Amino acid sequence: MPKGLICKAISGFYYVESGGRTYACRAKGAFRNQHIKPLVGDWALFTPEGEGGRVEEILPRKNSFIRPPVANIDQFFFVVSACSPAPNLFVLDKLISIAEYKGVEPVIVLTKLDMEEADRIAAIYQKAGFPVLRVDYRSSGWRAPLERCLQGKVSAFCGNSGVGKSTLINHLGFTPEIETGEISDKLGRGRHTTRQVELYPLPFGGYLADTPGFSDVQLHRQEQILKDQLPYTFREMVPYLDGCQFTGCSHTCEKGCAVLAAVTAGEIPPSRHESYCALYEAVKDIAPWELEGGKKS
Ligand SMILES: Nc1nc2c(ncn2[C@@H]2O[C@H](COP(=O)(O)OP(=O)(O)OP(=O)(O)O)[C@@H](O)[C@H]2O)c(=O)[nH]1
Numbered sequence: 001m002p003k004g005l006i007c008k009a010i011s012g013f014y015y016v017e018s019g020g021r022t023y024a025c026r027a028k029g030a031f032r033n034q035h036i037k038p039l040v041g042d043w044a045l046f047t048p049e050g051e052g053g054r055v056e057e058i059l060p061r062k063n064s065f066i067r068p069p070v071a072n073i074d075q076f077f078f079v080v081s082a083c084s085p086a087p088n089l090f091v092l093d094k095l096i097s098i099a100e101y102k103g104v105e106p107v108i109v110l111t112k113l114d115m116e117e118a119d120r121i122a123a124i125y126q127k128a129g130f131p132v133l134r135v136d137y138r139s140s141g142w143r144a145p146l147e148r149c150l151q152g153k154v155s156a157f158c159g160n161s162g163v164g165k166s167t168l169i170n171h172l173g174f175t176p177e178i179e180t181g182e183i184s185d186k187l188g189r190g191r192h193t194t195r196q197v198e199l200y201p202l203p204f205g206g207y208l209a210d211t212p213g214f215s216d217v218q219l220h221r222q223e224q225i226l227k228d229q230l231p232y233t234f235r236e237m238v239p240y241l242d243g244c245q246f247t248g249c250s251h252t253c254e255k256g257c258a259v260l261a262a263v264t265a266g267e268i269p270p271s272r273h274e275s276y277c278a279l280y281e282a283v284k285d286i287a288p289w290e291l292e293g294g295k296k297s
């Protein structure tokens with residue numbers, strides 16, 4: 001049975017791309033009883049019938065998201081503007097933590113460098129072990145590193161309203177033009193959020209999700225990371241986690257904490273550790289059973 005990627009889902013049709021062709025498929029009726037809902041980003045086995053066909057099986061997912069409904073994202077490009085809006089590193093670290101938890105590779109993209117420099121931010125995230133890309137439209141040098149990063153992966157852009165996601169996606173030119181520069185509505189949900197997510201194939205391999213709708217708010221509402229898992233979502237802390245004097249160390253204030261020692265030694269950026277402490281404080285009293293059947297917010 002052929003295998004394909006669901007690139008678009010509209011009104012009960014799943015558009016499966018396979019072998020350079022797209023098939024408008026229906027889902028197998030049994031999915032409903034099994035509570036399986038195919039998502040954009042799913043790899044599917046399907047039976048082709050002319051231009052159409054039927055989705056027969058959804059292959060195991062690497063990850064999935066509720067809003068926008070999409071699966072198997074390889075990487076998030078977290079777009080951070082040097083100014084207007086001013087960067088909020090705590091929010092960024094929280095989103096990075098969620099990405100790590102979900103198995104999505106975080107990439108930091110700095111914009112509006114024509115208005116202000118962002119060397120300090122670049123240094124923090126490079127030190128922490130993330131790819132950092134600088135986008136400055138005054139020259140063409142920004143494009144090649146970004147395209148190299150996109151190659152062969154399923155990527156989505158994420159970031160606050162106004163940081164320049166749509167502008168960047170338009171400059172890349174692989175998806176239909178998005179309107180830029182409008183003010184998002186009062187509820188904090190951007191104007192793109194109602195749009196269906198769609199994966200666009202990239203000419204050099206890989207896919208780009210055309211969803212500026214991956215706003216900060218939506219992403220962090222989807223996951224609650226418990227305190228035992230939290231340290232593992234800060235990648236630069238991981239090498240030190242076994243080195244603490246006491247088991248059960250929270251890595252926030254304890255004597256003999258190897259993480260704190262690494263912060264003092266300049267191995268872990270202080271702002272990253274501060275974000276970790278703030279997140280720890282927020283989740284430390286949440287027990288696993290409290291998450292059953294819903295999410296604590
Ligand atoms: N000076 C400067 N302005 C930029 C840059 N990138 C984007 N802008 C401007 O910033 C404003 C917001 O850009 P958008 O691309 O709409 O931002 P967005 O992240 O898509 O915002 P939402 O759609 O609300 O989520 C627009 O007026 C852009 O022209 C940049 O690199 N430099």
Ligand SMILES: [Zn+2]
Pocket residue numbers: 244249250251252254256257258259260
């Ligand atoms: Zn510790």
